[in-house]
Amino acid sequence: MQNVSRRAGxxxxxxxxxxxxxxxxxxxxxxxxxxxxxxxxxxxxxxPLVADVLKRQNVRVTFFAAAERTQxxxxxxxxxxxxxxxxxxxxxxxxASHTYDHVYGRADLKGTTPSFRVKPSAGAxxxxxxxxxxxxxxxxxxxxxxxxxxxxxxxxxxxxxxxGGKTSPKLLAAAKSCGFEHVDWAPAGFLGDELPSEKFSxxxxxxxxxxxxxxxxxxxxxxxxxxxxxxxxxxxxxPLIVDLKAKGFxxxxxxxxxxxxxxxxSHP
Numbered sequence: 001m002q003n004v005s006r007r008a009g010x011x012x013x014x015x016x017x018x019x020x021x022x023x024x025x026x027x028x029x030x031x032x033x034x035x036x037x038x039x040x041x042x043x044x045x046x047x048p049l050v051a052d053v054l055k056r057q058n059v060r061v062t063f064f065a066a067a068e069r070t071q072x073x074x075x076x077x078x079x080x081x082x083x084x085x086x087x088x089x090x091x092x093x094x095x096a097s098h099t100y101d102h103v104y105g106r107a108d109l110k111g112t113t114p115s116f117r118v119k120p121s122a123g124a125x126x127x128x129x130x131x132x133x134x135x136x137x138x139x140x141x142x143x144x145x146x147x148x149x150x151x152x153x154x155x156x157x158x159x160x161x162x163x164g165g166k167t168s169p170k171l172l173a174a175a176k177s178c179g180f181e182h183v184d185w186a187p188a189g190f191l192g193d194e195l196p197s198e199k200f201s202x203x204x205x206x207x208x209x210x211x212x213x214x215x216x217x218x219x220x221x222x223x224x225x226x227x228x229x230x231x232x233x234x235x236x237x238x239p240l241i242v243d244l245k246a247k248g249f250x251x252x253x254x255x256x257x258x259x260x261x262x263x264x265x266s267h268p
Contacts, residue, residue, distance in 0.1 A: 031250040033215040036257055037061045037241075038185070040098055040161065041068045041076040043224035047084060049234040050223060055091060057241045062254040063088065063223075064161040064183070065148055066098035068122045071224070075122065077144070082151040089152035094253040097160040097180065100143035101125060105166045114174050121163065134174035141180050157254060158267035159183050181263045183254060186217035191240070193221050193232030206236045210243050218257070 039050065039061055054061060065085075067075040074080050077100075089095070101120035106129060109115045114134040120126055132140075145156045160180045162171070172182050192205040213219070221233055241251070254260055 031252055031256075033247075033249045034252045034256070035189075035213060035215065035244065035249050036218045036254055037251055038064060038161075038183070038218060038220055038254070040064045040163075040220065040222050041066050041102075041224075042222040043068070043226055044070040044072065044076050044081060044084075045224040046231055046233050047081075047223045050237060051084070051088065053234050053238045053241070054093075057238065057245075059241055059251045060092045060094070060253050061251070062094040062096060062157070062159075062183075064096050064098040064159075065144055066102040066122055066163070067100050067144070067147070068102050076223070077147045077151070085148065085152050089154040092253075094255050095145075095148045095152060095154065095156040096158075096183070096254070097141045097144035097148070097156065099140050099160065099163060100147070101140055102163045103137070103140055104163050105168065105171050108168050108170045114170050116168075116171055116174075134177065137171070137174055138178035138180070141175060142178065145180075157260075157264055159254060159260060159264075179267050181260060183218065183260070185220040186214075188212035188214060189217045189219040191219055191221045191232060191236070193225050193228060193236075195228070197228050197230035197232075202230060202232055202236045205232060206239055206243075209236075209240060210247075213244065213249070215249065218254075 037059065041064070065077060067077040070076050070081070072080050085095075100123070102122035104119045104121060106117035106119050109117060109131060116132050116137060117129055118132050118137065119129045141160045145160075148156045158179050158181065160175060161183050165184055167182060175182060188209065191209055192200050195205070221237070225231065255264060
């Protein structure tokens with residue numbers, strides 16, 4: 001009963017916080033302590049709830065999308081989810097590639113031309129290792145970006161995130177040669193939704209994030225993690241946003257990030 005009471009009190013506090021969000025936090029206002037909230041795809045089971053929180057809090061984010069297996073017996077970029085993505089575009093969110101088949105880089109291979117060992121974890125090739133050229137790797141990044149453009153009607157940013165952050169200088173150079181700059185996340189920005197909830201409770205992860213996030217950090221969460229029994233989002237999402245706002249932080253998309261603004265402008 002105590003847990004229920006604490007949760008109920010938290011909901012009331014959140015509702016009050018939403019009602020008094022200062023105008024300075026609105027989209028487009030001056031942002032002196034920015035953070036950049038990003039979401040990678042996943043099973044999409046919590047995607048509608050995440051969208052509700054972002055709309056309620058007037059926060060814009062950057063989504064990195066791959067065609068990952070979903071709880072709706074399809075993938076996160078299929079026609080079932082197309083209206084959801086289109087609605088997020090209408091709200092002013094940004095999009096970027098997470099590779100189409102959620103492809104993990106495994107190793108650079110020796111040779112006169114760049115090639116790599118890779119392992120997709122989504123789609124028909126799930127779990128198999130392949131040798132890909134730079135052009136094949138680029139094609140998989142581009143495929144996600146092109147699909148996002150088709151279903152949202154909005155051109156994605158010329159950015160991508162490698163699954164698991166698994167990269168190498170050669171892999172990054174290959175992606176950059178075809179117009180994609182890689183985006184990692186800040187150490188404090190790892191919000192922990194991939195960790196086992198038995199060892200890393202939502203309360204522990206929220207406290208850690210609020211204690212360590214600093215201005216300029218890129219934050220990472222997902223739209224559904226199969227292995228976590230007590231989902232991080234949306235349970236922690238609204239408290240995190242509200243409490244960061246109370247500390248004077250504001251939220252921007254990666255279009256505004258100083259490390260990527262010039263790259264984005266040069267790749268319209």
